Amino acid sequence: MKQVPFIAVEGPIGAGKTTLAAMLANRLGFPVVKEIVEENPFIESFYENMEDWSFQLEMFFLCSRYKQLTHTVNGYIGKGQPVISDYHMYKNLIFSERTLHGVERDKYRQIYQVLTGDLPRPNVIIYIRASLDTLLQRIARRGRPFEEGMDPAYLKQLIEDYDAAMGKLSAGTDGSSTVLLTIDGDEVDFVKNEEQFETIASQIKELVYESI
Ligand SMILES: Nc1ncnc2c1ncn2[C@@H]1O[C@H](COP(=O)(O)OP(=O)(O)O)[C@@H](O)[C@H]1O
Numbered sequence: 341m342k343q344v345p346f347i348a349v350e351g352p353i354g355a356g357k358t359t360l361a362a363m364l365a366n367r368l369g370f371p372v373v374k375e376i377v378e379e380n381p382f383i384e385s386f387y388e389n390m391e392d393w394s395f396q397l398e399m400f401f402l403c404s405r406y407k408q409l410t411h412t413v414n415g416y417i418g419k420g421q422p423v424i425s426d427y428h429m430y431k432n433l434i435f436s437e438r439t440l441h442g443v444e445r446d447k448y449r450q451i452y453q454v455l456t457g458d459l460p461r462p463n464v465i466i467y468i469r470a471s472l473d474t475l476l477q478r479i480a481r482r483g484r485p486f487e488e489g490m491d492p493a494y495l496k497q498l499i500e501d502y503d504a505a506m507g508k509l510s511a512g513t514d515g516s517s518t519v520l521l522t523i524d525g526d527e528v529d530f531v532k533n534e535e536q537f538e539t540i541a542s543q544i545k546e547l548v549y550e551s552i
């Protein structure tokens with residue numbers, strides 16, 4: 341039986357997830373699910389002092405994404421309607437494994453399993469990879485004040501964490517079966533180059549209407 345298309349766009353901070361998810365949603369006529377960032381009441385404090393604020397921040401992201409995905413299941417996927425999202429729930433673990441330690445990390449892992457165990461997983465992930473320079477430029481262009489002092493070493497580490505996590509997801513070692521489409525964000529400019537965007541859109545269309 342065919343699966344309902346559930347597409348997630350992933351990649352490190354500033355890779356272009358929100359931009360590409362919105363463009364594809366518009367092109368394919370799918371609803372888009374966008375992550376909640378500015379509403380996170382701990383984000384400014386987190387970037388000022390990660391040690392003190394990471395648990396609160398990660399818990400807020402986890403709970404808000406859980407709620408949002410539950411609505412997405414009830415409103416779209418459960419009714420057979422395709423959806424494109426600018427994140428994958430697994431993002432919570434990519435970040436939290438880096439920012440949390442000790443008891444807090446153990447407790448977070450348990451809560452993550454409880455909240456996400458029975459949620460549907462995307463059947464297609466578009467993974468935008470990009471170099472540190474590209475990400476730093478895009479983060480600066482986006483101009484969020486709380487990201488201005490971001491430590492490049494943190495971002496560099498996240499690039500590596502993302503590579504490891506996407507490899508795991510595509511290999512199915514987390515128990516899911518997902519098609520992974522990787523985009524080189526340094527070379528492919530889906531914003532300025534229409535042809536390159538159309539190539540991505542066609543690949544997704546093909547996956548959605550033929551393979552899933
Ligand atoms: N391919 C691209 N070329 C140039 N600028 C881009 C590209 N993709 C995204 N941007 C810009 O980079 C910034 C970060 O993009 P965004 O979609 O918010 O990234 P993410 O959601 O991955 O954090 C935004 O200002 C966006 O307009």
Ligand SMILES: Nc1nc2c(ncn2[C@H]2C[C@H](O)[C@@H](COP(=O)(O)O)O2)c(=O)[nH]1
Pocket residue numbers: 351352353354355357358375377397398401431432435436439487
């Ligand atoms: N520590 C975490 N930070 C997160 C998480 N999700 C998002 N973020 C931060 C990173 C950026 O500063 C901002 C927006 O994220 P984008 O990936 O959309 O650029 O919020 C998280 O789960 N943990």
